[in-house]
Amino acid sequence: MSDLEKLRAAVIEGDWKAAAAATRAAIAAGAAPLEITSGCLIPAMNEVGRRFECEEYFVPDMLLSARAMKAAMEIVRPLLAKAGAQPIGRVVIGTVKGDLHDIGKNLVASMLEGGGFEVIDLGADVAPERFIMAAQESNAELVALSALLTVTMPSIPATIDAFRAAGLRDKVKIMVGGAPVTREYADAIGADGYGEGAANAVALARRLIGA
Numbered sequence: 001m002s003d004l005e006k007l008r009a010a011v012i013e014g015d016w017k018a019a020a021a022a023t024r025a026a027i028a029a030g031a032a033p034l035e036i037t038s039g040c041l042i043p044a045m046n047e048v049g050r051r052f053e054c055e056e057y058f059v060p061d062m063l064l065s066a067r068a069m070k071a072a073m074e075i076v077r078p079l080l081a082k083a084g085a086q087p088i089g090r091v092v093i094g095t096v097k098g099d100l101h102d103i104g105k106n107l108v109a110s111m112l113e114g115g116g117f118e119v120i121d122l123g124a125d126v127a128p129e130r131f132i133m134a135a136q137e138s139n140a141e142l143v144a145l146s147a148l149l150t151v152t153m154p155s156i157p158a159t160i161d162a163f164r165a166a167g168l169r170d171k172v173k174i175m176v177g178g179a180p181v182t183r184e185y186a187d188a189i190g191a192d193g194y195g196e197g198a199a200n201a202v203a204l205a206r207r208l209i210g211a
């Protein structure tokens with residue numbers, strides 16, 4: 001089995017130690033950083049997403065795979081930067097104000113990073129002003145908002161309104177998600193996109209920025 005095949009298997013199986021070892025071995029053997037991300041990590045996470053969608057994998061499996069992918073990305077990221085690889089887009093992500101749930105948001109962030117986006121992760125309980133500041137500072141094209149509580153869902157339209165009030169609504173696309181959020185809700189509050197899960201977040205993000 002080649003190092004990249006080992007890496008793919010390690011991500012799918014959620015073994016972060018094996019993923020880190022296979023990444024180092026692949027680099028030592030001369031694999032280009034893009035070959036590792038686009039040729040291996042992204043397809044591996046796509047496979048994890050597929051297994052999740054057909055209920056072969058569950059949330060803990062996704063979390064283990066995301067951790068394995070993160071371990072590989074920690075090693076590859078500095079090399080990508082050195083090679084001058086351009087991200088396909090920049091996304092600011094966070095869980096909205098008042099909400100401390102971040103497991104789903106972290107999964108979406110990992111998928112986006114694996115999918116070639118530069119991800120600025122603001123964490124949980126993020127006030128609208130922080131989203132705005134981060135989007136301005138990073139020149140992000142996309143903002144991704146997560147909410148898990150029905151009582152914090154209104155923080156999503158509040159954040160969208162804050163972008164409008166700051167005159168930035170036309171500069172960013174806003175995608176939303178989280179267990180209580182629905183497509184109808186996303187449409188009603190004027191979000192640009194709704195994602196049901198982490199598995200389709202990359203496709204949604206790419207579509208929104210026309211990549």
Ligand code: B12
Pocket residue numbers: 059098099100101102103104105107108144145146147148149150151175176177178179180194195196197198199201
């Ligand atoms: C884990 C958990 C917690 C943990 C959170 C730890 C953490 N670091 O995240 C802790 C213990 C802190 C917690 C606290 C609370 N929780 Co809680 N929690 C959960 C639980 C069990 C799992 C949530 C989770 O992580 N799911 C797994 C992830 C992978 O799924 P996900 O978040 O939905 O994300 C997926 C999609 O929604 C989507 N997605 C998510 N975000 C985004 C964003 C974008 C842009 C896109 C495209 C997609 C997307 O992609 C993800 C991956 O596929 C749920 C119950 C449940 N079974 O869902 C309750 C639940 C969400 N919690 C609930 C409650 C009530 C609370 C508390 C108020 C409890 C209390 N009385 O203190 C507090 C609130 C604290 C706060 N201010 O936020 C309720 C909410 C009910 C409601 N209608 O609002 C739930 C539903 C439990 C219940 N049945 O009552 N909780």
